Amino acid sequence: MAASKEDSHSQFHQNVKQSNLKANGQYDQPIRHSRSHSTSDLPAREFEERTLKPSLYEEAGTESPDDALYSEVSSLDSNFSCACCYELMVQPTTLNCGHSFCRLCLARWWKTSQKTTCPECRQPWTGFPHINIIIRNTIDKLHPKAIRRRTASLQPFEDTKLLQEFEEFGEAEEKTRESETAGGRQDRLRKGFVWGVLTTLGLVFFFQILLNWNRQDSEMLVYKPLSRWRPADVSQWLSELGAWAADGYSRQFNASEINGVLLEGLQSEGELEKEPFNINNSLHRQAILIALEKVKQLGGKPPIDLWEFKALHQGLSTFLSYTVREFPRLTMTGMYMFYYEDVFLPFIHLVCPARSAVSGEANIIVQYYSEDIAWEQWVEFIPKFLFLPYYLYAEFAWNFADVNALPVAFTLANCAFLTMVEAKAITAFVRRGVRTTFFSLKRQTNMLFVIFFSCLLWPIIPTILTDLMFYISMYYSPCINFYEVFMQ
Incomplete structure (x- = not known):
């Protein structure tokens, strides 16, 4: 028991x-x-x-x-179960809506439906879904054997190929989204840049109108005949001839009450030696007489700065501001053929001054009042004309930096940017051939049409509109060329 x-x-x-x-x-x-x-x-x-x-x-x-x-x-x-196959999730992928699926199940859904939506709630996903690392690591720790069996069962060639196709689709989507984002950012940057430039240009135009509101062009010396010159006008004219005249003769003529009528009556160099002129230097007398003859020929003082030239030649200044930018060499050729004495001769004497054998004060007449161009000037001018035309314009503008600081600064910057633009165009021509160069001439072709129709309609275009066109070319063009060089 x-x-x-x-x-x-x-x-x-x-x-x-x-x-x-x-x-x-x-x-x-x-x-x-x-x-x-x-x-x-x-x-x-x-x-x-x-x-x-x-x-x-x-x-x-x-x-x-x-x-x-x-x-x-x-x-x-x-x-941890997939909502599609109701098995333990392999490579769990979480969508924006919060639902998670096997990555292979999500790829099959995408392949069959051709939609980027959630298989359970049909909400579209944004971006490309990635594997949820937290859920994957949790499943690996809680069910290591089960997840190994599930992973081993999903290794056929078809599944691997489908996953690879799904990943390639995701990479393409991300690249497209990045390009769209970059393009949108570029568009916003472009719009901001353009609006900033337009606002600045509008302010400059507004203040320029305020500064010139009470200024009458008829009172400028470029419009005044010599007989209407007052002693202050004579003093201003002498100071613009150079330091040799501004130091002594300008104050002397003003103190002696010398007006335009007295200057108009001068016939010979010897009269400048007598009272009330008292000019003892023969070279100075000769230079003043030559400058005086030019005033008599023009009917007014020759323009000494940008604004005087614009007031005297409003149409020509606006025309040159656009043609110099797009056709620098053709513009110089046109100046030589049609505006030799008024534009080209002063231009070449400033950018390529003559190396005269006469030194000192005697070089004043040769440099500023000579109507001949020496062969040394042509030797210096032609290479610059062919290879660096904008450098010539920059040299010309630099001579007026003391009287037109702001326009000269914009002109120098524009010449530098235009030289870079031309260098880029030449590089593109060397690399890609004639076809690319043909399409790059589209802007120049459009500018030709604009200039042509502007010349036809010039008599009926309001003055304020021509001033706006001039200021756009002066202040807006450097900003556009800066954008083309550094931001495109």
């Missing part, structure tokens, strides 16, 4: 141990396994615990620890 009791007790303890192992192992299975167990295999004590304890928790209105643990694990596993 004792032996039989010991055998029955050992058998009971063995059954309890096996039932405990089964009970502890039931939560390690996936959530798809049934929770039901056969009560016939359980010993009496555990059967009572499995049947009586839930009733006690139900009477108390609380949840049993086993049910709570099972519910928690089931909820945890369901969050």
Whole structure:
């Protein structure tokens, strides 16, 4: 009897141990396994615990620890299940809406539907979805064996090819989005740049109108005949001839009340030596007489700065401001053929002065009042004309930096930018040939049409509109060329 009791007790303890192992192992299975167990295999004590304890928790209105643990694990596993295949997610990918899927399932959905929407809620995703690293690492830690089996089952060639196609689609989408973003940023930058330049140009134009509001062109010396010159006008004219005349003769003539009528009556150099002129230097007398003859020929003082030239030649100044920018060499050729004495001769004497054998004050007449061009000047002028035409214009503008500082600064900057633009055009021609150069001449062709129609309609164009065109060419052109060189 004792032996039989010991055998029955050992058998009971063995059954309890096996039932405990089964009970502890039931939560390690996936959530798809049934929770039901056969009560016939359980010993009496555990059967009572499995049947009586839930009733006690139900009477108390609380949840049993086993049910709570099972519910928690089931909820945890369901969050790691793909909403398409209802399996454990491999390479979990989370969309903008918050739903997560296997990356292969998402690729299959994209391939079959040809849509970039969520397979569950149909909400479009923005951007390209990437693998959720946090969910992937969590699954790897909680279900290492299951995820290895799932990953091994998804290695066929078709699946790999589909995933590769899906990734290529994503890369193309990201490149397109980046280019659109860069293009939008470039458009915003371009619009901001243009509006900034237009605002600045408008302010400059407004202040220029205010400065010239009470200024009458008829009172400028370029319009005044010599007979109407007052002593102050004579003093101003002498000061503009150079430092040699401004230092002594300008104040002397003003103090002596010498007006335009007295100057108009001068016939010979000897008269300047007498009272009230008292000029003892023969070279100075000769230079003043030559300058005086030019005033008599023109009917007014020759223009000495940009604004005087614009007031005297309004149409020509506006025309040159556009043609110099687009056709520098052709403009110089036109000046030589049609405006030799008025424009070209002063231009070449300033940018390529003659190296006269006469030095000192005697060089004044040769440099500023000579109507001949020496061969040394042509030797210096022609290479610059062919290879660096904008450098010639910059040299010409630099001579007026003391009287027109702001326009000269814009002109020098514009000449530098235009030289760079021309260098870029030559480089493009060398690399790409004639076809690219033909398309790059589109702006010059449009400018030719604008100039042609402006010449036809010039008599009926209001003066304020011509001034606006001049200021646009003067102040807006450097900004456009800067944008073309550095920002395109």
